[in-house]
Amino acid sequence: MRADRLLSLLLLLQNRGHMTAPQLAEELEVSVRTVYRDVEALGAAGVPVYADRGPLGGYRLMGGYRTRLTGLTGAEAGSLFLGGVPGPAADLGLGAELAAARLKLQAALPAELGERAQRVRERFHLDAPAWFREADPVPLLAQAAEAVWEQRVLRAHYRRWRGEVHRELRPLGLVLKGGIWYLVAHVEGGGPEGGAATAAGAVVRTYRVSRMISLEDTGERFERPDGFDLAAHWAESTRRLEATRYQGTALLRVSPRALRLLPVQFGAVGRQAVDGAGPPDGDGWVRVELPVESRPVAVSDLLRLGTEADVLGPPELREAVAAAVERLARRYGVA
CATH class of the missing domain: 1.10.10.10 (Winged helix-like DNA-binding domain superfamily/Winged helix DNA-binding domain)
Incomplete structure (x- = not known):
């Protein structure tokens, strides 16, 4: 105006x-x-x-x-x-x-x-996104924000890593984490995605806004649950995620260069591994214990250390890394 x-x-x-x-x-x-x-x-x-x-x-x-x-x-x-x-x-x-x-x-x-x-x-200036990563395109963010504000039920078409789903969402809030927008919403029933259950049988789930394919306003309004605290919910869900993220511990023998890389590539658990490192051997390499996620994720993460690390255990993880290296060698025509 x-x-x-x-x-x-x-x-x-x-x-x-x-x-x-x-x-x-x-x-x-x-x-x-x-x-x-x-x-x-x-x-x-x-x-x-x-x-x-x-x-x-x-x-x-x-x-x-x-x-x-x-x-x-x-x-x-x-x-x-x-x-x-x-x-x-x-x-x-x-x-x-x-x-x-x-x-x-x-x-x-x-x-x-x-x-x-x-x-x-x-x-003073606050720059929310992480380094070396383009911000997610979020064309539906404003629509999601309006639904949060107006307490309107949304019909969402969402892309997960294992396929697309349709959900009816009661949006409770938006969270910006590391430059990525997430929508926190009530969804009726449990389902394979998990989430925090409520007394009314609904589940509070988190959706990455950039993976929203479409959002449709149903025209229906909903009442926010009494006492719902977005910040407290996010802190608790983050704590649960961190608790279930690491599923085992890898025993590694790493070079001095890899020891410097651990905090850079693995964050807090990498720093903890460095702090607990054993004494250097004759080659200057040390043994560390590093918390790892599921085996496929652990293999991918550990391969980033290249020839600067040797996976000593557990045996199944060492075998999985060796098998991945063998497949790479065959792909590149190396005997």
């Missing part, structure tokens, strides 16, 4: 003091011509906007003028909880609301606090 844009323009000039037309156009995501028209509209409404001419010219407010029209809309107030993660806020369709809320808050602050808030914004 134009009224919202005019207020945003006014607050930009109030908070930053002096801005050129191209700068205003970029902030407001409009054309420079639109900025010219909006500035004229503000002047016609009695706002003392002064235009500086010349190459370094721009617009500023005269005489210490300050507006008190800084009330937040509902969407703007909600967006403030995502103030530290502007990228995810934009993914949720709240980018414009977050920008407007920031402007209004800064305008309402005393000058000293406003300057401090500006310094914090200039000096």
Whole structure:
């Protein structure tokens, strides 16, 4: 709406003091011509906007003028909880609301606090995604977020690693973990996917939003379960996942280089293995005990260490790694 844009323009000039037309156009995501028209509209409404001419010219407010029209809309107030993660806020369709809320808050602050808030914004930045990984495309994220907010039942077509399924979901919340969006939802019945059961017979499950093929609003509303705490549920489900993730321990003999790689490739359990490493042998290699996942996953993970590691046990894991190496040798024509 134009009224919202005019207020945003006014607050930009109030908070930053002096801005050129191209700068205003970029902030407001409009054309420079639109900025010219909006500035004229503000002047016609009695706002003392002064235009500086010349190459370094721009617009500023005269005489210490300050507006008190800084009330937040509902969407703007909600967006403030995502103030530290502007990228995810934009993914949720709240980018414009977050920008407007920031402007209004800064305008309402005393000058000293406003300057401090500006310094914090200039000096600290949170980048949620992990290194060396492109963010998942999440075209259905905004639709999922709207269903969470409006408590609407969704009919979902979802792609799992073992096939596609159709589910009727009662979305309870969205979680951003390591740059990946997850939808937490009630689903009637158990099923093969597992999840945390509730007293009503429903199961709370987690779905990766990027694997949603389609979402359909059924038009039906649902009531959130009393006392459901998204953060507490996520912490508990994460703890359960970590507890069941590792299914055994591999005994390895590793080189000094592999010892340095363990924390990089295996994270916390890699660091624990390094801390518990035995004394080096005559070649400088050491023995470590490394928690591993299922056998196929363990084989794949351990092959990443290449010739810098020797799997000593358990025997079935050593045989599985040897069989994988043999298959690779045959594939590449090595006797």
